[in-house]
Amino acid sequence: MKRSERLVAMTHYVLDRPRELISLPFLSENYKAAKSSISEDLGIVNKIFQQEGIGYLETVSGAAGGVKYIPAFSTSYSEQFVLELCRRLEDPERLLPGGYLFMSDLLGEPDTIRNIGRLLASAFADREIDAVMTVATKGIPLAYAVASYLNVPVVIVRRDPKVTEGSTVSINYVSGSTRKIQTMVLTKRSLREGSKVCIIDDFMKAGGTINGMKSLLKEFNAEVAGIGVLAEAEDEEEDRVIDDHVSLVQIMNVDDRKSKIEVHPGNFLKQTE
């Protein structure tokens, strides 16, 4: 294979395997090239990934060394993407009764979901994470997008047990916004004890649902490794029970009667500054 061809093949190979250690001897063997040539190739890939703002190659040295592709977004692209999200969400047509916001169209766009996933994953890039957890239904696509960039499995919590799932563990929790008692279930064999879990959801108001997932994790002796949400909203009547989260946007001053909302960047942009 010529260098030009090898670069195309290797670019696809590393993009497909985020955070996975790809060893130099393997690449050398696979593409039938000297390790020194492969090293040069990886230098080019790394340079262009950084120029294009899609992440970088981390070098792992030693005998079993190689590279890991760490997905990320450049600060300027992150800002541009978050501001565009804010602009789209501020449309008063999205207001629903009760101060909720229609977001299903955005959450239905694979490239928007992928970019949100890449952003949230980059917020947790330096943490050890074994799985991503979310609760059905709307958080699911986001959770998969984050998981695909972290290269870990997804665990889905349900509101109701299903026959096709086997035995489950269930907990009751208090929903922050409606203050009702609700139930959450997770299939026993879907999460290993002691796992480090990143919780992802589309929307957070008082944080009751996320708090429920935290309680569920305790039942599995698992640990919270991070919490990420697309949008957070103020809840005037209830104190928030979650404060260690990352949010992309923040919904403020929802006025049902005047059909007005404000959407600002969440704490994600502040953290990367």
Next chain:
Amino acid sequence: MKRSERLVAMTHYVLDRPRELISLPFLSENYKAAKSSISEDLGIVNKIFQQEGIGYLETVSGAAGGVKYIPAFSTSYSEQFVLELCRRLEDPERLLPGGYLFMSDLLGEPDTIRNIGRLLASAFADREIDAVMTVATKGIPLAYAVASYLNVPVVIVRRDPKVTEGSTVSINYVSGSTRKIQTMVLTKRSLREGSKVCIIDDFMKAGGTINGMKSLLKEFNAEVAGIGVLAEAEDEEEDRVIDDHVSLVQIMNVDDRKSKIEVHPGNFLKQTE
């Protein structure tokens, strides 16, 4: 930008935009290179994509011409992947009461989901498709995976309406396996009239749920452009109401008492032969 650098950047660019027309003048402008050089580059990308079995570049000629990346899997890779799925699903530990099969672990693996999505998308690569539809909950990750390769939005049908969704259209349908009357709802603004829709689900027995989605599409004056499922199972008591689907695997001879199941390749492999 040197050719070597351009190849890395362009490989990422086209991989990120399946089925989208990428014009030659745009690439030439963006990477500051003559159209003839860009054409040569695209030739290399196309050759390697085919060699690696991940699809090909379709050339669109004319003044507004360019290329489209069509994701696909080589036949040998498809076979290998489907046989591996069969082998993993045949584990008797997966048997649940009622002849159901535990699949949540597989459905939780982002790379497995991505490969299933790529396979199913390749089955519909030559059709005009505006959206992918599925029903909550377990079909959702598959639907997103297929949609990301078809580069179209996802529409999620629910079993229960939700306050954060706005006005909905609902239908009643008869579940094939349990013969109960069930309800399905879809938010009005989530699907445009006249859309061509690809239906995706994880599991099909008698086909009642998929038939329900077909009825729902009629309410939106939308068309079924294709039906794809990960697994189909025999239903001895009920005749199947769906027969124009693509399946990756087929579950047969489930024997609860003897803890035995057989999993064979579905009709997908036969179609690509």
